[in-house]
Amino acid sequence: MKSHEIADRWIEFFTAKGHVAVPSASLISQDPSLLFTVAGMVPFIPYLTAREVPPYKRATSVQKCIRTGDIDEVGKTVRHGTFFQMCGNFSFGDYFKEKAIPFAWELLTTAVADGGFGLPADRLWVTVYKEDDEALAIWRDDVGVPVERIQRIGKEDNYWSTGQPGPAGPCSEIFYDRGPQYGVEGGPIADETRYIEIWNLVFMQYQIDNVTSKTEFDVVGELPNKNIDTGLGLERLAMILQGVENMYETDQVRPVLDKAAALAGKTYTSTEDPADPHHIDDVRLRVVADHIRSSLMLISDGVSPSNEGRGYVLRRLIRRAVRSMRLLGVESAVLPELLPVSRDAMKGAYPIVESDFARIGRIAYAEERAFLRTIASGTARLEDAVKESKAANTGLSGAEAFALHDTYGFPIDLTLEMAGEAGLSVDEAGFRALMHEQRDRARKDSKSKKGGHADLSVFNELLSHGQTVFTGYTELEGEGKLRSILANGVQVSHATTGDEISFVLDQTPFYAEAGGQAADTGLITGDGFVVEVLDVQRPIKGLSVHHAIVREGELPADAVVRAAVDRERRHAAEQAHTGTHIVHAALHQILGPEALQRGSFNKAGYLRFDFAWGEGLSQATRSEIEEVANIAIRNNFRVSTTVMDLDAAKSLGATALFGENYGAEVRVVEIDGAWSRELCGGTHVESTSRIGSLTLLGEQSVGSGNRRVEAFVGMDAFRHLAAERALVASLSDMLKVPSNLLAERVGATVNKLKAAEKELDRLRHEQLAATAGALLGSAVDATGVKVLAHDAGEVRGADDLRGLGLDLRQRLGSDAAVVAVAGASDGRPVILIATNEGARDAGVKAGALVKLAAGVLGGGGGGKPDVAQGGGTDVSAIPAALAAVVAAVRDR
Template sequence: MQTHEIRERFTQHFVKAGHTEVPSASLILDDPTLLFVNAGMVPFKPYFLGQQTPPFPNGTATSIQKCVRTLDIEEVGITTRHNTFFQMAGNFSFGQYFKEGAITHAWGLLTDPVEKGGLGLDPERLWVTCYLDDDEAADIWHEVVGIPKERIQRLGMEDNYWSMGVPGPCGPCSEIYYDRGPEYGAEGGPIADDNRYMEIWNLVFMENERGEGTGKGDFEILGPLPKKNIDTGLGIERVACILQGVDNVYETDLLRPVIDVAETLTGARYGAEHEDDIRFRVIADHSRTGMMLILDGVTPGNEGRGYILRRLLRRIIRSARLLGAQGPTMEKFMSTIMDTMTPSFPEIEKNRERILRVAVTEERAFLRTLESGTELFENAASEVRSAHGTRISGDRAFALHDTYGFPIDLTVEMAREAGLEVDIEGFDALMAEQRARAKADNKAKKHGHQDLSVFREFIDEHPTEFVGYEELQATSRVLGLVRDGQRISEARPGEQVDVIVDVSPMYAEAGGQLGDRGSFVLDGVSLPVEDVQKIGKKLWIHKTRIPEGAGLEVGATVESHVDEAWRHAARQAHSATHLIHGALRQVLGPTAVQAGSMNKPGYLRFDFNYTEQLTPEQLQQIEEITNSVVDADHQVNTTEMPLEEAKAMGAMALFGENYGDLVRVVEIAGPFSLELCGGTHVAHSSQIGPVAVLGESSVGSGVRRIEAYSGLDSFRYLSKERALAEGLASSLKTPSEDLPERISQLAAKLKAAEKQIADLHRQQLSAQLGGLVEKAQQVGEFSVIAEQLPAGTAAGDLRTAALDLRGRCGEKAAVIVLGAKDEKGKAPFVVAATPAAVDKGVRSGDLVKVLGEYVSGRGGGKPDMAQGSGSAPEGLAEGFRAIIEDLRSRS
């Protein structure tokens, strides 16, 4: 049975039982506690936490959620059951059925015959575990379902009690296992061997509330929840493994084709050697996870989600290289995994070109990193051999791994080829420190999750009626006041409060558009609204500071006013953002996908996935197309329609955004700009006014940003640019239209003059070098040249001079030490040694460190040449003397 069929059978089983089908949320949710969605229940957290009332007609739901867990990336492939990406199929009950319902639903799907819509598993091979004192669940399994008591086992808090890891809902759970047979391990059930007995489904009975604590079992149970809930999770990949009769999750219809391609590209064979098998599994697992992250809008970067994606893609490249691949591999891996996953996720097909472009670009960059890393490794290995050592230090290996992205196992392999070893213990210790810091940071973020339950009553019973699309003022009744997370009945002068009203004309921040500014007017006194935020997509929170001589009470009636100038300029910027997006796709093609935006009165920035810097000509095209749409005075149409209808029209949605069944579509100039958007917009494109593109820049690997002004801000910017051009034209006594050529001429002259000066300086320096050889002093068995060169000598000139002097010293055991005060007041320095001096034990890299201590600097290099820089040039003379004393002590 193919994986997509397993998914369909699961969904239909619960839909027929009255559950609402909920599409998978994006892997990226606006949740400060999570980097990625890591469990099927995550999108339902507001309902389990009591922050919102479930919107499902029967109080039940089912979903197959995309999940990513990356805590133990290094362990991937070592076991054959765990993936970084997996599909968690779940059914959820919010105060409806409880233990018996969850158990019988699960048992029915697993054991019903295939011809009746079930999965057809042999009931005699199913085992279950229950929490130690959960007699109720154990009795249901035995008396209602009919499982013999010997196949029902009890486990403690660590295994059969669930919580989110922070205060909130919790409860015992019951897990279902499948016996894969004696060839997989010992008899005796899951307690005896969890490899033979594979866990496939976890049924969580949420009935209690937990307090603070650490670990899986070290917390207090505060008491029962108001309602008993059900949260279950079935591992689609594990069920596929069983139904397809394969040994592990890497051999199912989703991942095995990637392994087959890897065999072709590398020449290695899966199943031949344990270490190679791990690399094959890494390639298969990470290809899928990387592809799904790119699909949901993640691009490689150096922090957060982008760092995780970059790490996954680089592990694919590294693993392929270690298996024997010589050239690029990413395109074939990604193409294969997209083919296997598209039946379950049809949206992959529309994004195929973009996914390939992001992955292949990252591969090219990393292959360059491997080249530079190889050079750095060779330097490290050379230093170890020169010092007659056999081991590359842990901190050097860690620097190669952490700073330069050079994989540790590649470092180990290359060291082995060079007859060296790596201090793995030291490396592991540094990695453990890094993981501990990351874990502590993650824990801090978890406990920083804001409690929004204070707003639940308003979300459920008094959602805000937003009238701001049509009106800029409204009569509103104050429903609630919240200060420092607590509800209050009255706000006093000087206090910052969150004000909740029944009707509001003010736009709450969303979709990249900042919230409106405005005021509440009460008894002739204006209370400024400094920001408007949204909670649960239904409730508007007005950030208000009570002025002197005023107050505000729950139940008061106020006049709500939007700052009209703010709204006008904000609408201009938001509509301009849509036009920039349309122009961008027209110039760059459909693979330039939005990665985020921000617009406020008069200004916008637009982030998009693209790997190349835009040319001035492309920017000019984008600006010209945008303004041509402005000039054409198109009507801006907004229409509400079902989500599926909007998608069928071609309306674009933002990655990571969860849309309701009914969405708002904003259309400008027909198909040129058609987007799902809840923001405020102008009525006609001409109302945007001029749009001035400021430029574009990189904001991360594969993500570019365009910034622009709109309306009066655009006019003011262009006016300043004109004044600047006129000023330059006047100073240079040339017409404005000739400025580019005139400035280019001056720049060329300046560059030629600077080159002349540099050449003259080098000639003067070269003329001095002969005299320096004659001034060399004999220090024991070494001929030493230690000289501070004229002020303004740059580091590059110092190095050239040192190489020249070393060459002039011929067969002598000579050491050259040079320093200077450069144009920035810094102190570059260099040490060079002839081959004869190196043979006598001189190490230039050690000597620059001595000199660095006297000039507040540092340096390094090879035995025959090293250099550095410091901030205290006045210490050069003393540093020279220290080196001379060091050399004298060797004689």
Template sequence: METAEIRRRWLSFFEERGHTVVPSAPLVHEDPNLLFVNAGMVPFKPYFLGQETPQFTRATSVQKCVRTLDIEEVGKTTRHGTFFQMNGNFSFGDYFKEGAIALAWELVTRSQSEGGYGFDEKDLYASVYHEDEEAIAIWKKVAGLPDDRIVRLGKKDNYWNMGVPGPGGPCSEILIDRGPEFGAERDWEAGDRYLEFWNLVFMQDDLSAVRSKEDFDIAGGLPKKNIDTGMGLERVAYLLQGVDNIYEIDEVFPVISVAEDLSGRRYGANHEDDVRFRVVADHVRSALMLIGDGVTPGNEGRGYVLRRLIRRAVRSMRLLGVDAPTLAELLPVSKDRMKASYPELEAGFGRISQIAYAEEDAFRRTLSAGTTILDTAVAKAKSAGRSSLGGDEAFALHDTYGFPIDLTLEMAAEQGLQVDEAGFRRLMGEQRDRAKADAKAKKSAHGDTQVYRQVADAVGREVEFTGYDQTVTDATVRGLIRGGEVVERVGAGDEIEIVLDRTPLYAESGGQQADHGLIRLSNGGLIEVTDVQRPISGLVVHRARVLDGEVATGEAAEAEVDVARRRSISRAHTATHMVHQALRDELGETATQAGSENSPGRLRFDFKAMQAVPDEAMADIEARINGVLLDDLPVTADIMALDDARKMGAMALFGEKYGERVRVVSIGEWSRELCVGTHTPRVGQIGVVKLLGEASIGSGVRRVEALVGADAYGHLAREAAIVSQLTGSLNVRADELPDRIASLLSKLKDAEREIAAVKQGQVLGAAPGLVGSARDIAGVTFVSHDAGTDVRAEDLRALVLDVRTRLGADRPVVVSMAAAAGGRPFVIVATNEAARHAGIKAGAYVRVAAQVLGGGGGGKDDLAQGGGTDASKVSDALGAVEQALRARGA
């Protein structure tokens, strides 16, 4: 049974039994504790925590997941993979243990001809939390399992919690006996014989403290009991497809087949190569899915994980003997296998492949540079008589240059050196510990919303937004927060957060900055609003200062928007949609939004692109936007079903969370986007849009900034004034300015070159006199010279070499000169061949001088340069060279 069919049967089975089918959330999720969705229940977490009220009591999904904590284990076991899919069914206060067990047993054991998975009942076992007698009784009743096929396990294996206070409960797993070839009978811990493939979590307890997975306090029972189950799709696929592991299923193994053809090696021939084939197949698929969900390679966070996956895949192909680029052969194969379940991969493959191939090219260059650095480290180790590279050197190659440790081990061994792998692992462990500590610290984000949940529980969280068609709204004060605590009353001067039952003030979201405004109380009180946020779903919080009077919950009020600010922001927001559409028109559909900010009179728009946008293209984009402004197209907003919006071609953003009903903002028939922000009624009201330029802000992401309306006009007016001043000063027409300025710059460069030549001549003119000043020090002809200030290093270097040549090659020669440029001192030392034969090396004497100058230096044995910070010590530095030379002869 193909993986896509297993997926289809799951969704169909639960939909027929009253479950709402919820599409997979993107891998990039809003949870502050997660880089990626790593479990099927993550999108439903707000429901389990009570932060949001679900629109359904039963749901089912097949959720895309990525886990990278065990990335080093990928390929070594049958279980570890980075990307996987989790089939889940969920109940929110509806059915509980018996319902969950009955549904699971029915789907697992029903014959394949009847739409089930067809597992043989005699091979199935159930594990339960050892104190959960209720679940044990249900397994006996529903499935007829005898006691010897019900396994009692402790908290470590069969009690679930999120690691923070909140819901928890016992769980029960369905296991399959794969036979004696996979391990000993009734050995539940070791081996792969008894394989768990479906976990049923019974959320029934309210945990007040969680110190570890096995150490927590239960405050009581939950008011509503919930069900959260997870069945590993890939795990079931390899069980039903008769293969040994997740790497050999139909969605993964085709990549291994292509890797075999490219490398000429065979999967199954030896363990080392098998691990490499599996890493390639797993990581190529993971990279495909991550880029598909909007992640781009980078040096931190999600981008770093993606970069690491791609680089591990490329490196594994290299270890399989393939030096040429390979992603162009591998990635399309993975796409073709995954598109049955995720058709958006086919539509977005142009963008996905562009990003992946560019990262492969970049890493190949890194490998080249890293090889050079490794060769240098190896040479230094050998010259020092060492037989191994230090762990710190290997870690620097890995951490700074992205050079994999196994490649370092391999290449060092080729040159007869070992690597302090233990030292490397220790440094890696310290880095991981720092990352874990940081992740643990972030868990406090769950507690940050407690005060808002307290308000929401008391007064309800749904605040009506009236600001699409009103700027003044009657309202009632529903909640007050001061100093992080809920209060009943506040007074003049207090910094507060205030919740109204309805408001026209827009809460910051979607890149649009929050409204400012006033709240007038019926008792004469006045509040100035300086920010509006949604700290939890549905709850709008106004951050404000009480200017006059007292405020108490329950009071009548009138909320008013700062209209001038709102209009300015709305113009910028509408212009952002126009920039997005114009970029797509010019660059193609791969130029998708990666972030934005709409502030008064100004916008910032981030988009996906691997290369800079040419100036001519930017000019065309700006012209297209302003041409549409002249057309004065209407801006309309319509509420519709999400599927209908997609059929209309409305653009949605990666990582955004959309409900079943969405708001579609259209600019005529030219642009459509899902958006909750405020906009101008017609684009002509924007006036003018001036693009300030574009630049890279990270790997694969670029940024356009623009001015809008009066701000754009002011910018253009200032530029016009500058042009007017220049035309007057240079006595040319405006269209002649570029040529005239280019001519002046050319003349300036010619003059600078002439001045430099004169200065160099003056410096070099000192050579004959310096040759005449040469002294004998311990059998060495020595010249020392302070060239003063305002001398270029290249000119002094030329003088040093000229003097060395003039002094001949018959006896050892050392030339030492120093100068200062821009207040920074530097020193240059040169030796001839006879001096070097006598053991006199320029680098050693430069370091002596540079230390006096408060710096350092180095170079070759015949010529070296150093510098420092203390220009007053130039004479002392030259004296130190002479003293070192005398000491040598003593």
């Protein structure tokens, strides 16, 4: 049974049992504390935790997931992988253990011809939480599992919670016995290699508090609505049904592994034994197969390679796959060979990987090309480091290996391989220690910034009394009733002049920041008080929280208020938001449908728009985009909004934002019908002419495969153009040429300046060269090594010192000699030290001397044994620094 057939059969079974089939959510998690969707239940967390009211009582899905916590272990065993699919069925206060358990057994054991998976009942084992007598009784009495195949397990493995106060409950897991050739008898307790877990049923029935660890917490009561969250690992079931040894041999993964093996001229043996000579090649082939599939799926969901967040994970996956192929002996580009194979393996389950493959391939191939260039530059630096280490008769330091990794992106395993070929050892322990320090810093920084686990209990309580009704689509003023005032996150009875507060209204015309549109500002007034609204946020779906300051009077918590949005600011924001849609449509016209939105932000008078594109836009292209946008504005296209169900919107061709989680009903914004049709919850002008005008400010890269344009609209666009016109007029007056000849005159002036600077550089170098001849006589003997120490005064920078220092070293001949030249550049001291071969043979190293001198100057420096440079903060210390160099050579 193919993997996509397993998924189809799962959905068919549970829809027949009254479940709503929910499409897989994006791999980009909507939970701010998660980079990716890491489990099948993640999209349903708001329903399972009662933060939101579920639109259905029963649901089923096949959710695509990514886990990267143990990415370094992928391939070393067959149990680790990054991308996987979780089949789930969920109940939100509907059925509980009495149905969830029989459902699972029925689907697993029913014959394939009758719609099941056809697993032999006598090969299935069950575990239950050790205190869950109810689940054990259902398995034993209702389902008929022999009691000897039911095992009780403790909290560590069979109790679920979020790790925080809230819902929790026992689990029951189903295991498949692979047979005695895989391990010892005795069920999952005895051997989880022979008995592999395929299905986990979580029974959310308790409220817990005082959580100190996974196993230490207090059960404080039962949940009013008990939920079911179950998950079956699709890859594990595919492994069993397809009769293969592991997930890497299933139909969605094996084709890539085989293609990689063929490219490398290797044979895959499926070994997990590190002592097996084939193990290292098998590990690399598994890494390639896993990471290529994961990269394909991440890019299809809108992730692009970058140096942070999700983009960094994708970049790491692609680069690990490429470097694994390199270590297998393939140094040319491999993604054009491997990615289409993964596409063909996955398209049965996810047709988008085929329909969107042109974009996916363009992003992936560009990243591989960039990495191959990184390897080339890193190789050059490594070769230099190898020469230096050999000259010093040392191994490659951990710091050097870390610099190669951190600065050049050069993988440690390539460093180890290439250093080994050169006969050098590498301080791998030192490298790992530095990597650990870097991860610790990143972890602490991430923890300090993370807000995903903020206490939302007070907002959940407010939401339980009803959602905030947004009236701002049709009105900018209206009455509302205060439902709560919060100060520092705590509900208070009133607020007085000067208090900074948050509050919730039963209905509001204020737009809460969402969809890239900035929040409204304005005033709240009433009997004896004036409150200025500074920001509006939506911490949980359905609740608008206004952040404000009391300007006058006292505001009671039960007040009836008059809410008034700043009209001018709202209109300017609507101009920008509609302008964003126009820019998107213009990009589609000029560049094509691949230029899809990757993010946006718009506020009064300003917009920025990120889109998928692999190269910079020419000035002509930017002008064309700007012209198309302004023609649309001039044509006064009608802007209309319609609320419809998601399927209808998709069939209409409405553009959705990658990674966005849409509900059953969506709002479609159209500009002149099909000219622009997008899903959007923001506010807009009624017709495009109300935007006035749009002026592009510039275009830039925001990560591999992504570009950004920025623009002003309305009066801000006019002011920008007026300022540029005034600047042109001023320059024309200054240079005394008409504006149409301004570019020519400026170009000629710049060329003259460059020629003058070049002549000055020539004269300065001639002066320095003349100085060099006169300085040779100032060299002193320091126990067998000549030392020439010179203060050059004002210099343009380190390049001046380098030219002078190397010239002096050459003029001093082959006798052991050291040159130390220093000077002041922009008020800061710089120093360069150069040694010849004779000095180095005498044990004098430029790097050590420059560190000493730079320390005297109040700074630091470093370099190679032959040439090194540094700097500091104290110009007056230059004579002392030069004296310290002479003394160090003399006293060596």
